Amino acid sequence: xxxxxxxxxxxxxxxxxxxxxxxxxxxxxxxxxxxxxxxxxxxxxxxxxxxxxxxxxxxxxxxxxxxxxxxxxxxxxxxxxxxxxxxxxxxxxxxxxxxxxxxxxxxxxxxxxxxxxxxxxxxxxxxxxxxxxxxxxxxxxxxxxxxxxxxxxxxxxxxxxxxxxxxxxxxxxxxxxxxxxxxxxxxxxxxxxxxxxxxxxxxxxxxxxxxxxxxxxxxxxxxxxxxxxxxxxxxxxxxxxxxxxxxxxxxxxxxxxxxxxxxxxxxxxxxxxxxxxxxxxxxxx
Numbered sequence: 001x002x003x004x005x006x007x008x009x010x011x012x013x014x015x016x017x018x019x020x021x022x023x024x025x026x027x028x029x030x031x032x033x034x035x036x037x038x039x040x041x042x043x044x045x046x047x048x049x050x051x052x053x054x055x056x057x058x059x060x061x062x063x064x065x066x067x068x069x070x071x072x073x074x075x076x077x078x079x080x081x082x083x084x085x086x087x088x089x090x091x092x093x094x095x096x097x098x099x100x101x102x103x104x105x106x107x108x109x110x111x112x113x114x115x116x117x118x119x120x121x122x123x124x125x126x127x128x129x130x131x132x133x134x135x136x137x138x139x140x141x142x143x144x145x146x147x148x149x150x151x152x153x154x155x156x157x158x159x160x161x162x163x164x165x166x167x168x169x170x171x172x173x174x175x176x177x178x179x180x181x182x183x184x185x186x187x188x189x190x191x192x193x194x195x196x197x198x199x200x201x202x203x204x205x206x207x208x209x210x211x212x213x214x215x216x217x218x219x220x221x222x223x224x225x226x227x228x229x230x231x232x233x234x235x236x237x238x239x240x241x242x243x244x245x246x247x248x249x250x251x252x253x254x255x256x257x258x259x260x261x262x263x264x265x266x267x268x269x270x271x272x273x274x275x276x277x278x279x280x281x282x283x284x285x
Contacts, residue, residue, distance in 0.1 A: 002155075003283065004033075004184045006169035006177055007191065008200025013220040014190040016253050018168040019043055019262035020276045021283075022128050029163045030126065031154035032133035033147045033180040034170040035119075043260055046131040047124035054119040054149060056140035058098040060091050066110035073102040073111060094139050116140050121149055123157065130157050144175035151180070172200075173207050181208065187215045188244060188283055193228035201232065205241065216242040218279055221249040245279025248272070 005021070007014040019040060022030045032040045060081075069089045074082045081095035082102060091102075091111075103111045118137035125131070132154045134146040151167070158165050169180035181187050187208050191201040201217065208215040217236050222229040229246065236243055256266035264273050 002165040002184045003186045004167040004181045005188045007171045008204040010171040012190045012192045020264045023262040023264040027129040029154045029158045029165045030131045031167045035134035035136045035146045038133045044126040046126035049124040052121045055115045056142045058113040059096045063110045144179040147179035187213045189217045193225035216244040218245045220247045222246040223248045244282045
């Protein structure tokens with residue numbers, strides 16, 4: 001089974017719940033697909049058995065020994081990524097879109113397109129099974145492709161070891177989120193009782209509806225605004241969407257993270273852990 005946990009916005013507690021679910025699984029392949037801000041490796045400290053380079057795109061580099069600073073590339077660049085500094089033509093790396101036009105128009109072939117290869121994918125073991133995660137380098141793009149790479153590795157490991165896959169997906173409804181949920185068996189949306197939480201949950205449900213995915217919802221920190229929590233429940237009931245659980249706000253979530261543990265590991269006998277266990281059983285059926 002492959003379960004993806006996503007959220008319409010950041011800050012709903014999605015990763016905290018994924019960590020708890022991973023701790024409740026006897027053995028699992030945990031795939032952290034929130035590649036722009038992967039953080040489960042901090043909590044679980046997996047071994048780095050394998051490291052793979054992810055080429056996110058290309059960027060332009062000027063061969064200064066050849067360049068005569070004619071400025072032709074400046075005129076053609078539509079991203080304002082090329083300019084003059086101290087009498088020399090310079091490429092502003094963070095502005096370069098990697099389109100390659102400057103390389104084409106340079107009369108002296110002084111510009112070369114090189115791979116952006118600072119991003120990485122890691123895989124190894126952690127205390128509840130196997131773990132795969134990606135880290136997209138600052139300024140690099142194509143997060144959706146890196147998510148696909150992480151998922152492909154997780155599927156291979158799961159097939160070899162006969163394990164289920166648990167995906168911590170990125171927030172939002174962009175390319176990376178779509179890459180994280182495509183073809184999974186079940187999707188869990190983690191929301192919170194706020195105006196933005198409700199709005200973004202609705203947008204996320206539009207995506208899962210489009211792909212025909214088996215979707216359920218967890219309301220995290222439900223007791224911070226029980227009126228909005230009721231509104232979320234009402235909306236889901238009208239859409240025939242299962243509420244897998246309602247998790248109360250609890251400082252123990254934060255304390256567990258500070259101690260590099262999931263809340264299930266930190267307070268195994270607490271009522272909060274029992275609520276999370278019941279929610280997890282509802283999700284996996």
